[in-house]
């Protein structure tokens with residue numbers, strides 16, 4: 001019997017028998033995450049074990065009524081996703097690269113059991129990991145479609161509830177993803193953005209589950225939410241790299257970035273160009289991802305652009321650009337050739353100083369912690 005079925009059964013027997021007062025929180029042993037595995041063979045070289053001593057984080061109060069931003073290390077990112085799924089009443093559409101948090105899997109199963117229609121897509125390679133809950137979900141009656149390429153990533157980490165609101169960002173719902181890595185997540189109320197993600201998820205479902213590849217197009221690339229403009233693009237079909245280049249090109253005062261894997265030559269060259277024009281450009285790289293010969297770290301360093309490496313022994317997993325303190329680019333998309341041309345990815349380009357201030361605070365905090 002699956003341990004996630006066996007354990008609650010055992011605990012319920014113990015509770016009834018008075019042996020324990022309440023169900024203890026069960027956390028899996030920290031394991032090397034998929035984003036670590038996808039990176040390099042030297043992944044474990046700089047791991048620091050003390051990072052596992054994390055205190056219970058609190059949930060951030062609503063920053064605005066249309067978007068709430070969560071950061072690991074200060075907010076309850078796992079709780080934000082569980083609550084989000086629990087809030088669903090009719091539909092859940094989800095595309096999740098790697099899922100190994102029992103509370104999230106159980107929230108999906110509970111939603112299905114109370115009549116919510118669940119559509120779920122995961123990455124085929126990550127589904128083979130021992131920690132993946134793909135089999136658990138399948139065994140619990142959730143039909144999960146897997147993408148069909150071990151080399152291409154179905155790299156989205158997004159859930160849509162009731163066709164009205166989305167949970168998105170950089171966070172894989174794994175132990176490391178919510179507890180040890182630097183990540184962001186956003187909950188946005190927007191039927192139009194929800195529609196975009198549903199169309200994308202249906203497109204992937206057709207391709208991966210029904211072997212019918214049809215690019216359906218993003219219905220609302222440009223969305224207005226309470227006076228705020230949000231752009232939304234999907235890789236590989238929407239030319240995400242060009243959209244990011246266009247935003248960077250429009251920058252007039254500053255570009256800050258914090259990015260897990262950054263190997264795009266055109267984006268690297270654009271940053272050097274803007275730096276040479278006198279803009280304030282600086283960025284944070286995940287240390288392990290600076291060793292590759294394709295990494296943008298050394299070329300930017302050689303061009304005198306201020307760049308630093310993270311000191312999190314686990315993973316600095318953001319994929320964020322902050323432009324002129326007004327615009328934030330976030331999502332699943334690392335600026336790499338694979339992300340632009342092969343993977344399934346999503347980005348949100350949010351033109352809002354309020355939301356961007358929250359990302360700026362995160363950037364400043366990490367920069368101060370690691371710039372020495």
Ligand SMILES: [Ca+2]
Nearest residue numbers: 124149152153
């Ligand atoms: Ca894949």
Ligand SMILES: [Ca+2]
Nearest residue numbers: 203234235236
């Ligand atoms: Ca697509």
Ligand SMILES: [Ca+2]
Nearest residue numbers: 312314315316
């Ligand atoms: Ca690191």
